[in-house]
Amino acid sequence: MRAISLSVVVAIVVAGTTAYALVPWSPAREICSPIEPWGVAETDGARLNRPMGLAWAGGFLYVADTEHGEIKKLAENGRLVARWPGFERPVTVAVTGDTLYVADFLSDRITRLRADGTVITRWGRSGSGDGAFDAPSGIAVDRRGNVYVADFYNHRIQKFTADGKFLLQWGGKGRRGGRFRFPTEIAVNDQGEILVADAYNNRVQKFNRQGDYLAQWGGVGFGIAGRWPGWFRLAKSLTVDRRGDVYVADAFNRRIQKFTAAGELLGQSGTRASGDRQLRYPAGVAADPNGRVYVSDFFANRIWKIECGRSRKTGPADAARTGG
C-alpha cells in the first residue's frame, strides 16, 4: 500500500540560515522545496524592475531587468556584479563563456556583447522576412554557437550563426505540432534538441537542430490550458538542467513544473505557498549545476530559489535529505 502524506516538514538551508517549511504535496514523484526568496538587495543598484529572462553561467545569474532596460549580473549571494544598460525592453538573455546575447522585444534586435560591455554585433530589423523580427522574446545558444530566437508575433523560431547570419526558420501560427502561438522562450539540451515554450498553446515543443518537430507536452494539447499537474496556463519560460530535466515557468498557475527530457512530470513547486511565498508571475527560469533553480517573479520584482531532489516513496526523513 502506497502511503501518501500531504505535507512533510523539511529543513532547508538557504544563505546560511535554516528555515522550516511545509513541502507542498505533489502527485509527481519528485519533491521540490518551497520557493525561497533569494538575493537582490534594494541597495547598490541591484533593485529589479520587472525581471523576466534568466541565464546561469560561470557561477553567476544574469537577469533581464526589463523596465530598467538592462541586463544585470548577480553573484551567488545576490550581490550585483555588473550591469549592461541601454536596451529598450530586454526580455531575455543567453550567456556562453563571456558572451551575452540579449533579445530586445521593442527594437527587434539581438545584441551580442562581451562581458566588458563591448558590443560585438547587433542584428535584426522589424518585419517578417528571414532575419527580421516582430518582438524577439526568447533566445538560446547551442554548443556549436548557433543562436535560436523565438519570434513572438511571427510565431516562429529562427536560427542564426553566432554572428547573426540567418540559417533557417520554422513554425508559423497554429496549434498543430511544429506551429506556435506566441512562443516566448527557448532552451537547448545536451543532445542539441531545441525546446520551445509555446506560451499561448500552453505546451512545450521539442525539435531537432533543423527544426523538425519531435514531441510536445502540456495537458491534452489543442492549446487547452489547465491547472492539473503537467498542464500549463501560459508556458512562459523554460530551462534545462545538467541532467537534461526541463523546468517550465507556468505563469498563470504561478508554479514551476519539472519534467524529464521526454516530458514526464517529475515535480512542481509554488502552488501551495501563500502570502509572500506565493509566486505571482514566474517569468524566467534558470538552473545552476548544483540542481538549484532560479525563478524571476515579474510582479514581485524578485528572484526565487527552488531545489528539487529525487525522492520516491519517501517519508519525512528522506524528504529532509532531499530538501537540504
Next chain:
Amino acid sequence: MEAVLQKIAAALFSAALLVPADPLPAADRTVIVSVPGIPGPYCAYGVEKRLYELDGVHRVVPVWEKEQIRILIKDGETVTSEQIRAAFERSEYPYDYKILGR
C-alpha cells in the same frame, strides 16, 4: 421632452469628459488607457510595441499598479483614439480596455 434633451446633453457632456476628442490634441500630452486585469508582461509590452509604431507617440509607460498604460504624445503631433484602438487590435490584446482621457 426638455427633460429628456437635458439628460441626453448631460450624458454627452459626461462622455466627452471621459473619451478624448479625436484627434487628441498634442497639448494634452498624455493619454491614459485603462487595462483592468491585465495579466502579464507580453500583453502590455505587445501593446507598447504597437503604440510605438504610431508616429505621434513619444513614450509608452505601463503603470502596473493602476492597471493603466500611459501614452505620452510628441509635441506638435496628434494621435487619434482610433489609432490607439487599432494598435491594441494589432497587438492582439485579448481583454477589455478603455481610453480614459488625459
